[in-house]
Every structure is written in structure tokens, then in C-alpha cells.
Amino acid sequence: MTAIEFSHQVSHLSKSLRPYALRLTKDAEDANDLLQDTLLKAFTNRDKYAEGTNIKAWMYTIMKNTFITNYQRLVRKNTFIDTSDDLYYINSTDSSTDNLALSGFVNEDIRKALVVLDESFKVPFLMYFEGFKYHEIADVLQIPIGTVKNRIHLARKELKSRLHVYEYAA
Structure with a gap:
């Protein structure tokens, strides 16, 4: 070539x-x-x-x-090495602690979004979130399994739109 x-x-x-x-x-x-x-x-x-x-x-x-x-x-x-006797990395995260403040704000926002969610969507969503299977939710609420799936889907969609500020945080 x-x-x-x-x-x-x-x-x-x-x-x-x-x-x-x-x-x-x-x-x-x-x-x-x-x-x-x-x-x-x-x-x-x-x-x-x-x-x-x-x-x-x-x-x-x-x-x-x-x-x-x-x-x-x-x-x-960007890694600085301390040349003292202890030889610690300055930017080491081994000794850092997390006070969980951010997760507290996130949890509060999720709670607020769940409060305003329509009850017919909230109950199946929370049951699914707690580990219930679709057919178990349908039996407890006495509604068709397709309705359960639809309500969970709509609840997720609504929560996603209300919590859009966290979309790129993960």
C-alpha cells in the first residue's frame, strides 16, 4: 500500500x-x-x-x-505521595467516611414522589419493590396480572419523571 x-x-x-x-x-x-x-x-x-x-x-x-x-x-x-515516615497517599479514600447526607436527600425525594403517586399505582409498585411476584400481587389485590404489570410500569414511569434530576447521578 x-x-x-x-x-x-x-x-x-x-x-x-x-x-x-x-x-x-x-x-x-x-x-x-x-x-x-x-x-x-x-x-x-x-x-x-x-x-x-x-x-x-x-x-x-x-x-x-x-x-x-x-x-x-x-x-x-494526580496521585501525590507523602514522603514522610508514614508514607500515606494524600488522595487515598481508605480512611474517608461517608455521612450519608446525599442518600438522605435522595430518600426524602423518593418518599415525596411516592406520596403523590396515585394509590392504584403505588400499592402494586411497593408490593413489587418489597419482593412480591406479579401473580402474588394480582391475587392479593384481586386484579388481572396484566393490570398489575401495567400499573407497576406506569408507577415507574411517573417516578422516573418526578426524579429526573437523579438520572445522571448514578
């Missing part, structure tokens, strides 16, 4: 590599940097590409490995 053919294929693949870079970095500027690093490595290591193999897979592997290397470098850079 000539250098011109290789350049053409690599530049053509750069369009499909950008979304992958965005998925890895979750930032447009970092994705552009990763793409640029990947293309640079591909051009400088052109001689290592085995002609006849999948160039797209080769490029994606370069990008993934570059991302991992950069990430590991960033983690090492």
Missing part, C-alpha cells in the same frame, strides 16, 4: 473515529486531542500496519490504547 493510499484510508476513517473518541472522553476538546494523537500514531507507525488486514480495527485499537495510556498518565499525575 502506498503512502497516498494509506493517507486516504486513514483520513477517510477519521470521520468514524470521532464519535468513538467522544464516547471515550465525553468531552469535545479531549476527543479532538485523542483523534489527533491517534492519527499521528497511525502515520508514524505506518510501517507496522500489515497490508490486507482491517485498517479500521487497527485505528480503533490505536485510539483505545492511546486513551488508556493518557488516562493512566492522568491518574499517576
Whole structure:
């Protein structure tokens, strides 16, 4: 494969590599940097590409490995080592404690969302949440199993809309 053919294929693949870079970095500027690093490595290591193999897979592997290397470098850079006699890591989380304040707020929001939920949806949902099977809920409430499934689905949907602020917190 000539250098011109290789350049053409690599530049053509750069369009499909950008979304992958965005998925890895979750930032447009970092994705552009990763793409640029990947293309640079591909051009400088052109001689290592085995002609006849999948160039797209080769490029994606370069990008993934570059991302991992950069990430590991960033983690090492952000880890400070205390050189005192105790030799503790400054940013170690081994000795940190969690006061559960955030979960208290979340639980309160969930409780408030459940309070305003219609009783016909709340009861089957809570029973399901407590571990009852669909057919057991249907027997206790004396309603068809399809109605139980529908009410649980609608309760989840309503709770999800009321608790949308926590969608990306997990």
C-alpha cells in the first residue's frame, strides 16, 4: 500500500473515529486531542500496519490504547505521595467516611414522589419493590396480572419523571 493510499484510508476513517473518541472522553476538546494523537500514531507507525488486514480495527485499537495510556498518565499525575515516615497517599479514600447526607436527600425525594403517586399505582409498585411476584400481587389485590404489570410500569414511569434530576447521578 502506498503512502497516498494509506493517507486516504486513514483520513477517510477519521470521520468514524470521532464519535468513538467522544464516547471515550465525553468531552469535545479531549476527543479532538485523542483523534489527533491517534492519527499521528497511525502515520508514524505506518510501517507496522500489515497490508490486507482491517485498517479500521487497527485505528480503533490505536485510539483505545492511546486513551488508556493518557488516562493512566492522568491518574499517576494526580496521585501525590507523602514522603514522610508514614508514607500515606494524600488522595487515598481508605480512611474517608461517608455521612450519608446525599442518600438522605435522595430518600426524602423518593418518599415525596411516592406520596403523590396515585394509590392504584403505588400499592402494586411497593408490593413489587418489597419482593412480591406479579401473580402474588394480582391475587392479593384481586386484579388481572396484566393490570398489575401495567400499573407497576406506569408507577415507574411517573417516578422516573418526578426524579429526573437523579438520572445522571448514578
